[in-house]
Amino acid sequence: MELNVEHMGDVTVVVLPGESLDASNAAEFKQTIAPILEKHSKVVFDMSQLRFVDSSGLGAILSCLRQLNARGGDLKLCGMTKPVRALFELVRMHRIFDIYNTRDEAIGAFQLAA
């Protein structure tokens, strides 16, 4: 799994790869993302390519949030497609995550907070 990572100032934007994040690739994703989460504290996940996320995928994203939070960092999500958003709403995770429509809004939110 290769991640497309961009740095916009101190904000790191990761484009989540592939169309789906589910039980078949959630573990791999967690492994691949781990070094990035160790190095950076302001992270944005661009989810615009994901058409499908299941509870395992969601669990992986949730673990990223908790890792960052544990070290004083934060995770913001953006570009969520409708079906993916539906899952987040179904399990009430839209209340836990900061979710923005666009990448710029997400980056802007970090800058505003600083």
Added chain:
Amino acid sequence: MSVRSPEIAIPTEPAVRTEFNHYVIEELAQVAAPLAAHLGLALGHSVGGQILWLAPDEHCPCVHSLEETIPCFNGGAPDGRQSEIIDVLAEGKPVGKIILCGSTHAASVLLPMRRLVELIIHQVDLQKDQEALLQELSASWDSLAAVYEISSDLRWLESPQELLDRIVSRATAMRQGLRAILWLEQGGQLEPVAVKNVAPPAPRSAHVGLVGKALKEQREIVINGRSRLAVAIEELEPELRTAANVAITPVATRQGLLGALEVWQENDHGVFDSRITRLMETLALQAAMVIENDRLHRALIESERLRQQVEIGSKIQQTLLLGQPPRDLRGAHIAALTIPSQRIDGDFYDFITHRQRCFDVIIGDVMGKGIPAALLGAATKSHFLRAMSQLISVTGGAELPRPDEIVTLVNAEMAERLIRLESFVTVCYARFDLERRRLDLVDCGHTKAIHFQSEKGTTVFLQGDNMPLGFSKSEQYEQLSLSFRTGDVFVFYSDGLTEARNASGDFFGEQRLAELVRTRGDRPPEALIEEIRSATVAFSGSETFADDLTCVVIKIGREAEDVPLAHTELEISSALSNLGRARAFVREVCQDLSQPPLDEDHTHQLELAVNEAASNIMRHAYGGRPDQPIQIEADVFPDRIVIRLSDWGVAFDPRQVSPPRFDGSQEGGFGWFIITQSFDEVNYSRDEQGKNCICLTKYLNTEKGGSDHGTER
């Protein structure tokens, strides 16, 4: 049957044996051959080195040229075939052979079928004696009508006493003022078994008086005139003290003397001439037949043979008389009950499924008991199937023949034979068209079917006014039609049910049955039939009944939505990489098979839920092993989509699943929640073979369950 008078002796020439054989063949062709065909057996008879197959199969065509070339003959059965060969004996001499053969899977019915053929031969043997005798008599006797009248009763051997009474009555009807006694000889004693116009005298020695003389000399004695008579009379024959004329004819069979028929008159209405003596001879022969048949019959009852008959009878009943209720009907549910009695009955029922939405129920009862009734029941059943296919072939299968056409044809084909056998068959023929919610019913004198109308909570008796089968060959049968609704129940039954009696002799009755159906009509058919059974048992105070008890309950299920518009399935292995295939399957079901297609949001939601279910199976039921089978099936109905996922992994207990935490403190535990939120009904089951099944139902056009989650942010 033995005959002493030379002019009416039965010839024992080969011609008669051939004729006897002919009777056997006719009987076998009509009764045994259809049964054999039904059971998958070939049945044939050998004639002069050839074998004719009455019931052919692929190994045994219609005619074989020579016995030597015939498979199954002389024990030389080809692989996988078994055979039975039965000698047909007439007067102890072989006159032909009957051959039965079938593949090994038919072996269980081969032996009962052999016994059945033997029984038919035996019955024909008895019958043939009577018919040959009648033919002889018809040539020379002017009292033929009287003989036939009595003979027609002989066929059924119902009550020997009644028959003997009738013979004695007939003897006194020869002219005015006659009195008669029929004596039976047993161990040197004479007993009056039937009398007319005289009180029964006390038993006496068989060696005294005129009767003793007739028995001793084995000839008839006729004495005309009181003066001549007085000389012969002793104190031992008080009935003759005032007689003017007397005639005594021995009653005998080939095996020996049975007794004597004694006729006398007190006033001289004319001498006893040869007309009287010849008629008496006929009547004596008839009496001999009745007594002999009765003895044979009793011997039969006491023998092992009866046990075999009962066995054969119940075998016939199980394999031929009682059909299996269809299980795969959409929109109707059928349950059937049979409680066999000690005697064999002619109760039968059958089901013919035309489509999943249309089926026929045939329930009938043959008048009479025993193997003949059971055979007739089986024959009637196969006649229905034959009539059906005959009528279908006429229309080229374009449409189903109507029940009234079928019944009319069956009756036309069976009536003559039924009339000849003095039997008849009551039948109820019902066709359920679930599509049109319509019942067509031809009732031919059967018990009244009960229709429970669920909407009104009332019951109605269904009764037509057709004759039973076997009354008239040209009878046109008429059907009645009615509509039904979901939840309606139909109950068909034999009279063994309503005629079950309690200790004070009351019948269980139709009203009691109808009331039971009315109050319990909402139960599933199996439960209702069990209620009927236990109510009948409680009423009669017995688990066994005098007559066979049969009952068929049909419950109309849900409306047309029970027909799936589409069914599809997918089998995947338990590798997590197959989750995408499971989702694609669901997408196809929701978008391509569902009419109209499910919207995108709902489609995604079902994809997600099935993904979760499959993922659970892969990770938990199979513990991560990637090579285990998962079966996914989908049924699309007009009102719902049903998806079932099956696996053979460890069991799952939904009650052990803890609710998810929504505070972000937990990364897992959402799967089951997603599933239950996405479908309207979620059921988990595990069968005895260890198959786990999760059945997921999503109703269409409803905003129920998880499909209405908000869009708040």
